[in-house]
Amino acid sequence: MRKIIHNLRQQPEEVRRNILHILTIVCGVILLSFWVYSLGTNLGSEDTQAKIENGLKPLSALRGNIIGGYNSISNPDPDLTLPE
Numbered sequence: 001m002r003k004i005i006h007n008l009r010q011q012p013e014e015v016r017r018n019i020l021h022i023l024t025i026v027c028g029v030i031l032l033s034f035w036v037y038s039l040g041t042n043l044g045s046e047d048t049q050a051k052i053e054n055g056l057k058p059l060s061a062l063r064g065n066i067i068g069g070y071n072s073i074s075n076p077d078p079d080l081t082l083p084e
Contacts, residue, residue, distance in 0.1 A: 008016060
C-alpha cells in the first residue's frame with residue numbers, strides 16, 4: 001500500500017486528479033447500485049405493498065375531487081344560475 005501511495009505522490013497533479021475523479025465515480029456507482037438493490041427488496045415485501053396501498057387511498061379521493069371539479073367547469077349544468 002505504501003508503494004502505491006508513494007507512486008501516486010510522484011505523479012503530476014493532472015494524473016492524480018484524473019485518478020480521483022475515476023475513483024469517485026466508481027464509488028458512486030457502487031453506492032447507487034447498493035441503493036437500487038435495497039430499494040427493490042424493500043418495495044417488494046408484502047408489508048410495504050400493504051402500506052403503499054393504504055397510503056394511496058387519500059390520493060385517489062383527491063384525484064376524484066380534481067376530476068369532478070374539472071368536469072363541472074368544462075360541462076356546467078345549464079339549469080344552474082350563478083348569483084350576480
